[in-house]
Amino acid sequence: MNRTPKTLLVLALVVVVGMAFRVSWNALRDVARAIGADHTAATLYPFVVDGLMALALVATLVLTADARRFALRVLGTYTAASLVLNYVHGLVPALHGASVDWGRLADWNPANWALVLLATSLPVGSIYFGSDLVAKVLHHQPTPAVNAEKTVESVSNRSMADQGEPAPAPVVVNPAPIPRAVQVGFLKPTVALKPLPAIAPAPARPASTVAADASRPRRATGRVPGVARSARPKRTPGELLEQARAASADWPDAHLTADRIRKTVRTSAEKARGLRDALIAERAA
Numbered sequence: 001m002n003r004t005p006k007t008l009l010v011l012a013l014v015v016v017v018g019m020a021f022r023v024s025w026n027a028l029r030d031v032a033r034a035i036g037a038d039h040t041a042a043t044l045y046p047f048v049v050d051g052l053m054a055l056a057l058v059a060t061l062v063l064t065a066d067a068r069r070f071a072l073r074v075l076g077t078y079t080a081a082s083l084v085l086n087y088v089h090g091l092v093p094a095l096h097g098a099s100v101d102w103g104r105l106a107d108w109n110p111a112n113w114a115l116v117l118l119a120t121s122l123p124v125g126s127i128y129f130g131s132d133l134v135a136k137v138l139h140h141q142p143t144p145a146v147n148a149e150k151t152v153e154s155v156s157n158r159s160m161a162d163q164g165e166p167a168p169a170p171v172v173v174n175p176a177p178i179p180r181a182v183q184v185g186f187l188k189p190t191v192a193l194k195p196l197p198a199i200a201p202a203p204a205r206p207a208s209t210v211a212a213d214a215s216r217p218r219r220a221t222g223r224v225p226g227v228a229r230s231a232r233p234k235r236t237p238g239e240l241l242e243q244a245r246a247a248s249a250d251w252p253d254a255h256l257t258a259d260r261i262r263k264t265v266r267t268s269a270e271k272a273r274g275l276r277d278a279l280i281a282e283r284a285a
Contacts, residue, residue, distance in 0.1 A: 021050050027089035035119045052126045053078045059133040067136045074129045244275040
């Protein structure tokens with residue numbers, strides 16, 4: 001729709017809503033008088049109910065997610081309450097008199113109590129729900145619009161990446177030119193020509209593979225394998241014990257520790273503890 005039809009549609013909606021509010025205003029005003037409201041309060045009462053319905057409708061158009069569902073519940077609740085009060089106004093003829101300031105909304109006491117509770121709680125609910133809706137609208141942050149061109153570009157880039165590297169185009173090797181002497185030989189078969197050895201063309205490597213190998217980073221080499229390391233002679237437990245005994249011959253018993261033996265003999269901590277225990281046993285014996 002163009003701008004002019006949209007404007008006319010909105011104006012027609014405003015006119016219809018205004019007339020509907022005028023019809024509902026009469027019923028809600030009489031109900032407010034029946035529950036004890038004075039002339040000014042009864043005149044403002046329809047704005048409390050139907051006005052909050054309009055506010056909830058606007059909040060529904062602005063908010064999203066859970067806040068929008070909350071605004072819809074408020075709109076549905078106050079619409080149902082306004083419908084009930086308008087229905088009661090049509091059923092009770094005593095409410096239609098202009099001089100009625102106080103009356104019953106129903107002949108049955110439980111129904112009358114429920115209707116009075118509904119009519120008196122709507123203004124309090126308007127204060128609470130209206131403030132909450134306004135706070136939600138003021139703190140609402142709309143989602144930024146996504147640029148269509150960037151979206152299309154990102155999708156195309158992702159599609160190209162998913163396709164992988166394109167297959168290299170086949171390389172056509174030009175056949176070797178035929179010597180002029182051979183060409184002449186085809187024209188003059190009487191001339192004996194010496195056959196030329198066939199030269200196999202060198203395999204051509206695709207340019208994309210060469211560029212990929214040049215740009216591909218080299219993998220970091222890990223630890224040097226044990227085979228490539230310098231071989232260290234392994235010592236038997238007896239040789240380790242002889243070295244430890246010779247090195248600790250002049251040590252006092254307090255200095256005979258596994259850590260000192262490990263550093264002196266250059267062995268592991270587990271073997272150093274075994275050597276310490278063996279030397280202590282020898283000294284004790």
